[in-house]
Amino acid sequence: MRALALLWGCLALRASAALTCPKEMSGFEGDTVTLRCTYESELRTHPKYWCREVGVFISRCSSKIFSGENSQDVMEGRVSIRDSPGELALVVSLRGLTLKDSGKYWCGAQRLGPDEACPVSLTVVPATAPEATAPEATAPDAAAASPPAGSSRPTTQPDSSSSAVGDPGPASSSHSSMPSVSIPTTRLLAPILVLLALLLAAGLIALSTHMLWGWRQALWAEDAQRGEKVHLPAAARREEEAPAQAPEAEETSAPCRSEEEEEEEEEEPDPAKFIAV
Missing domain, CATH: 2.60.40.10 (Immunoglobulins)
Structure with a gap:
């Protein structure tokens, strides 16, 4: 309803x-x-x-x-x-x-x-303080000092000294140059400005999140590349050390076998010596 x-x-x-x-x-x-x-x-x-x-x-x-x-x-x-x-x-x-x-x-x-x-x-x-009245005023000055249409404010006359100097414009147009008040227009624009501010904030948040995610992915990729470079030299070093150890083991075992054979030969008796006796 x-x-x-x-x-x-x-x-x-x-x-x-x-x-x-x-x-x-x-x-x-x-x-x-x-x-x-x-x-x-x-x-x-x-x-x-x-x-x-x-x-x-x-x-x-x-x-x-x-x-x-x-x-x-x-x-x-x-x-x-x-x-x-x-x-x-x-x-x-x-x-x-x-x-x-x-x-x-x-x-x-x-x-x-x-x-x-x-x-x-x-x-x-807004109301302002009344200006000083002069004993005589010209017709243009009186027309410039009149209030807006529909207003009951009495007509005021500008100061005669300003007209004598030759600069009556600012004194006579003080009321007419005041900015008008537009309250309904401000009320209409307020929700639109708030909505635009919210959209701008949401866009900034989304942009910063996207940039942060890209930065993290770049760091992760760089760390992965560094890990691969570290593992590859270690594996190559192990492969080079393995063949070098095999000849050394063969060389150390060969002299041990020759010494045992020499000892066995020295312990065996010479049959020629027993025959001569």
Whole structure:
């Protein structure tokens, strides 16, 4: 059931041509922004709502705030919403902006089947200290110091000394040059970066294991070659020593036999001596 509900939420959050609204809006921290969405006459009687998009891989609407009847203002927290069927417009105001309010929102109309909805991206710029006001300011300086569209922050004028020097650019564009905050994009990229890091670590581990195994095989082959070289000279030495020992044994045995024969010959008596007597 939960999977079906998530699937239904994804189908419901789709861009619609029958309901239009600004794609982007911005404001300073602590200010109020106002959004005006227009719709076709076919959506005049359908309930309208305002919600914030949540989810990383599956986008869904969270904490829908529905409009009241008879063009009544409905306030919930810092959000106020009013539907004007006569003007075919839905007006949404968000007060007391914070940096956490940056993100993607949906302005939608509920109906049978997928809802008609329009995405809106909100960017909250950090508040800065107000600059010194000058008694007189030129029209370009006043236009450069104006806050973003939809913000209720009062207009400030740049210092006259900077314009007198001839370098009004940095002072007048301090707010416009601030980087925008893109929290949903960071949330989308975080799982991808983690997955890439894990794949890189696994590849490094596999490469190091393969190199270590090859190094061990090379050592084993080198040890085997050394063992064969040691056994071969020892066997050759034994074969050379064996024939050399055989003649020495024959030479040592021959003199022993000749001496015994000489002793036997000396002990035998001479028959000629006995005959003469």
